[in-house]
Amino acid sequence: MKWLTKRTVTIAIVIAALILISVYILPVSIPLIIALITAIFLEPLVNFIHKKFKWHRKSAVISVFILFLLVVSLLLYWIVTQLIGQIIQFSKMVPEYTNSLSVMWDEFQSFFFRSTRDMPVEVISSFETELAGFMEGIRNWVLTIVNYDTVTNLLTGIPSFLVSFIVFLIALFLFMLDLPDLKILLFKRLKESTAEKVRFMFARLNKVIFGFLKAQFLVSCIIFIVSLISLAFITPEYAIVMSLIIWLIDFIPILGSIIVLTPWFAYEFITGDVVQGTQLAVLALVLLIIRRTVEPKVMGTQIGLSPLATLIAMFIGLQLIGFLGFFIGPLIVILFTSAREAGMIKMDFRV
Numbered sequence: 001m002k003w004l005t006k007r008t009v010t011i012a013i014v015i016a017a018l019i020l021i022s023v024y025i026l027p028v029s030i031p032l033i034i035a036l037i038t039a040i041f042l043e044p045l046v047n048f049i050h051k052k053f054k055w056h057r058k059s060a061v062i063s064v065f066i067l068f069l070l071v072v073s074l075l076l077y078w079i080v081t082q083l084i085g086q087i088i089q090f091s092k093m094v095p096e097y098t099n100s101l102s103v104m105w106d107e108f109q110s111f112f113f114r115s116t117r118d119m120p121v122e123v124i125s126s127f128e129t130e131l132a133g134f135m136e137g138i139r140n141w142v143l144t145i146v147n148y149d150t151v152t153n154l155l156t157g158i159p160s161f162l163v164s165f166i167v168f169l170i171a172l173f174l175f176m177l178d179l180p181d182l183k184i185l186l187f188k189r190l191k192e193s194t195a196e197k198v199r200f201m202f203a204r205l206n207k208v209i210f211g212f213l214k215a216q217f218l219v220s221c222i223i224f225i226v227s228l229i230s231l232a233f234i235t236p237e238y239a240i241v242m243s244l245i246i247w248l249i250d251f252i253p254i255l256g257s258i259i260v261l262t263p264w265f266a267y268e269f270i271t272g273d274v275v276q277g278t279q280l281a282v283l284a285l286v287l288l289i290i291r292r293t294v295e296p297k298v299m300g301t302q303i304g305l306s307p308l309a310t311l312i313a314m315f316i317g318l319q320l321i322g323f324l325g326f327f328i329g330p331l332i333v334i335l336f337t338s339a340r341e342a343g344m345i346k347m348d349f350r351v
Contacts, residue, residue: 031168039175061176204338219294223250223287234279257287309333
């Protein structure tokens with residue numbers, strides 16, 4: 001076996017180790033990984049303050065960390081207060097919505113009985129059975145979403161989330177302090193030739209990551225502007241809040257704003273407001289077209305990764321490690337591409 005060389009065995013072991021790490025270690029290390037990535041993103045701001053104001057690095061890190069905490073706290077406060085306000089508003093409107101659904105159901109039953117008056121009894125009985133089964137299925141589906149177990153799991157998950165968040169904040173502060181030492185420690189273990197390749201790979205990776213974030217931000221800004229202008233005409237009272245929610249949700253790859261708009265226009269159709277439901281459906285279609293046409297061009301320009309490669313990496317990442325795989329998958333592909341461009345990985349072979 002000519003292909004069974006020391007090099008191929010080493011590559012196979014490395015790939016197997018990466019797969020094991022991705023499946024077993026990455027999921028439980030997510031707060032630490034996010035903290036490290038956040039520290040890398042905040043490093044330019046720390047260096048800027050350090051050089052601009054001639055502060056000690058520790059003072060610069062503390063100031064940037066406090067600024068980060070303030071921004072995150074204000075954002076969370078705004079989201080929570082808006083969410084609670086919308087829940088209270090919705091709870092006030094529940095009786096009205098219930099009455100509307102009851103009226104619609106009565107009208108549908110009347111229409112059904114008028115339409116089936118001259119049909120055979122067996123056909124009418126079959127229709128009634130199917131309709132009853134359909135309504136029972138909807139009822140069971142609602143109960144699976146809003147039940148004791150769901151609420152309990154949600155509440156019991158809060159302490160775990162708080163622990164992970166505290167670990168993230170502590171790790172972020174420590175990573176921000178020790179990032180230069182970690183870089184020195186890393187390069188001390190590398191040969192000069194390898195160090196040059198790693199520097200090139202990090203520079204490329206840094207450019208690609210910022211390009212990815214810039215591309216997502218540019219596309220989401222377009223989505224926000226279109227949503228705000230459209231919703232200002234469709235439903236002015238909720239235009240700003242819903243546009244911001246759509247803007248935040250739109251960062252989720254593949255799904256994006258459809259998560260918000262699809263249930264919304266479906267609800268409007270169910271409650272009988274066909275005009276507003278149609279307007280929201282058209283808006284959802286427009287936003288989907290914008291993202292599918294603008295995103296590949298912007299993404300390709302910023303990171304040089306094809307839309308097909310991005311989609312495959314997102315899907316595989318999702319299947320292996322869940323939601324964060326949407327982001328980690330393309331990151332691994334970019335890391336592999338950067339290593340190949342730096343000459344650390346050579347794949348010049350033919351079958």
